[in-house]
Amino acid sequence: MVVDPLILIGAVAVGGVLIGGGVHFIPVGGAPAAIATATGVGTGTAMLAAGGGMTGLITAAAATTSPLWLVILAGGAGSALMLGITMLVGNWVYIWGVGCVPSSAKVTHDPITKYEQSKFVTPGTEGHGIPTVCFVSGIIGGLLSGFGGALAYYFLYYSLIATPGYAIPSGAYVSLGAATLAGTFALGLFFVNSVIASYNIGGTIEGFHDPKFARLPRAALACIIASAIVGALGVLLVQGGSF
Amino acid sequence: MSENGRGPNSVDKRKPLALGIVGGLIGIYLTPINPIIGPLLAALGAVCGIVWGADAIARVASYGLGTGVPSIGYMSLAFSLVGALSGLSVAVYLGTSYTWIGPVLGVVLAMIVGAIVAGLGLTVLKMKIPILMRCTIELAGAASISVLGFSAAIAGSYAMPNILHSVIIPGYIALFFILNTMAIQHPFNACLGPNENRTRTLKLAFSTAFIAMAITGVIAMPFSSAWYVIAIVGAIGWFVSITSFIQASKDEAALVKWTGWWPHEEGEDFDKEVKEIKEA
Numbered sequence A: 001m002v003v004d005p006l007i008l009i010g011a012v013a014v015g016g017v018l019i020g021g022g023v024h025f026i027p028v029g030g031a032p033a034a035i036a037t038a039t040g041v042g043t044g045t046a047m048l049a050a051g052g053g054m055t056g057l058i059t060a061a062a063a064t065t066s067p068l069w070l071v072i073l074a075g076g077a078g079s080a081l082m083l084g085i086t087m088l089v090g091n092w093v094y095i096w097g098v099g100c101v102p103s104s105a106k107v108t109h110d111p112i113t114k115y116e117q118s119k120f121v122t123p124g125t126e127g128h129g130i131p132t133v134c135f136v137s138g139i140i141g142g143l144l145s146g147f148g149g150a151l152a153y154y155f156l157y158y159s160l161i162a163t164p165g166y167a168i169p170s171g172a173y174v175s176l177g178a179a180t181l182a183g184t185f186a187l188g189l190f191f192v193n194s195v196i197a198s199y200n201i202g203g204t205i206e207g208f209h210d211p212k213f214a215r216l217p218r219a220a221l222a223c224i225i226a227s228a229i230v231g232a233l234g235v236l237l238v239q240g241g242s243f
Numbered sequence B: 001m002s003e004n005g006r007g008p009n010s011v012d013k014r015k016p017l018a019l020g021i022v023g024g025l026i027g028i029y030l031t032p033i034n035p036i037i038g039p040l041l042a043a044l045g046a047v048c049g050i051v052w053g054a055d056a057i058a059r060v061a062s063y064g065l066g067t068g069v070p071s072i073g074y075m076s077l078a079f080s081l082v083g084a085l086s087g088l089s090v091a092v093y094l095g096t097s098y099t100w101i102g103p104v105l106g107v108v109l110a111m112i113v114g115a116i117v118a119g120l121g122l123t124v125l126k127m128k129i130p131i132l133m134r135c136t137i138e139l140a141g142a143a144s145i146s147v148l149g150f151s152a153a154i155a156g157s158y159a160m161p162n163i164l165h166s167v168i169i170p171g172y173i174a175l176f177f178i179l180n181t182m183a184i185q186h187p188f189n190a191c192l193g194p195n196e197n198r199t200r201t202l203k204l205a206f207s208t209a210f211i212a213m214a215i216t217g218v219i220a221m222p223f224s225s226a227w228y229v230i231a232i233v234g235a236i237g238w239f240v241s242i243t244s245f246i247q248a249s250k251d252e253a254a255l256v257k258w259t260g261w262w263p264h265e266e267g268e269d270f271d272k273e274v275k276e277i278k279e280a
Helices: A005-025 A030-034 A045-062 A068-098 A132-160 A176-200 A211-239 B014-029 B037-061 B069-094 B101-123 B132-155 B160-168 B172-191 B198-219 B227-259 B268-279
Strands: none
Touching: A005 A045, A005 A132, A005 A176, A005 A211, A045 A068, A045 A132, A045 A176, A045 B069, A068 A132, A132 A176, A132 A211, A176 A211, A176 B069, A176 B101, A176 B160, A176 B172, A211 B069, A211 B101, B014 B037, B014 B101, B014 B132, B037 B069, B037 B132, B037 B172, B037 B198, B037 B227, B069 B101, B069 B132, B069 B160, B069 B172, B101 B132, B132 B160, B132 B172, B132 B198, B160 B172, B172 B198, B198 B227
């Protein structure tokens, strides 16, 4: 398969928007959530991108020789699974360790379960733990980001193996150099877009029910420009295989 | 905190900048001179880059990005790593007589992407950090020099085919991504606060840079005959710098030790503590 450079840039730009948009769905609580005074996972987007992104890329890379749709699904499944585990284990700590009820101060009733929230929010906090709506939102975010990372990985991998420097060695199924470089590139894309999204939301967000979610178009614009530039660097990377 | 996020206890921002650009690029370009000394100089160049990056991140993160100190470090390393490798790749495309252009082109490409991302932050995302542009560009340069330096130290050359064989295929490139981010973002993340002294922060930056260099030396074992030199020099540098950092921390903690903590209660305890301090 020969990948046109413009298709590579387009795939990376779309992947970047999916990652940046996906971050807006993930309940990122930051430092306040780490001390159970805000809803969400108690860490920043960079760490969640590292966890979800790396797992998604490992599952996507495991499906390298499969068709595009399977690679993308594998990436999404890996990221969503990792974020799901992170939120579940985080919730165990909040419920049985800290001893608080998962609740959000941003909405009066959980949009999915319709459970009342305000009664359970500790006065002086922004909520705590990961209520159902945040968990569902986080799974959607993980799926979207995983799709984006896998898309970028797939197209860069196939661009690279078309060059003599990264060609698949005879007797092997995958080119190790191309897979490593495409994986690191896609991981870089995860970090760039998750941090841009993080700047947009001021470090914390609860999910699609959060008022900050309305800022999504602004981040999508920034992500598509930044990712297209990174995609152009990807085209230059492919030139490095011509030896 | 005064203008540009610099308090009274800060160093001249031109010094780390000069150290990073000049020291870093000289180290990388001297890699091919000798199979032992060359890789050592490349690794020391990466150390210079990391110290420069630690100073740049300290200046920008003094403003409070809202996302923590590490996030901008990860972002810079991400596009700098891609930019640095793209620079080397363009040199391959231009032909073997243009190999020398690779590292400097990599640093420039990384800085351009840094400028664009910072510009997006300031215009589209409407961030209100006046030095974001300058510091992101500096961080991009520092991060790309650190990646190129350690890669050249392992490969013994800054040409893309060698780096592909001994850094990318074994997967060390992913390690450098995280290792260099840690080395660049940790010093300020550990030292930030109202009483931050930039000289002390940079002492910690030297120690994280040298320990990263020592790790680079150890993982260079299968590919470089200079691995033990890099590892030993890195370990010695780490010991000297961490000792100096601990001494600086103790010296500054003396302020607390001499005056004591705030009194538990007004009255007897306070008088007793003052008396103890006077006697000591």
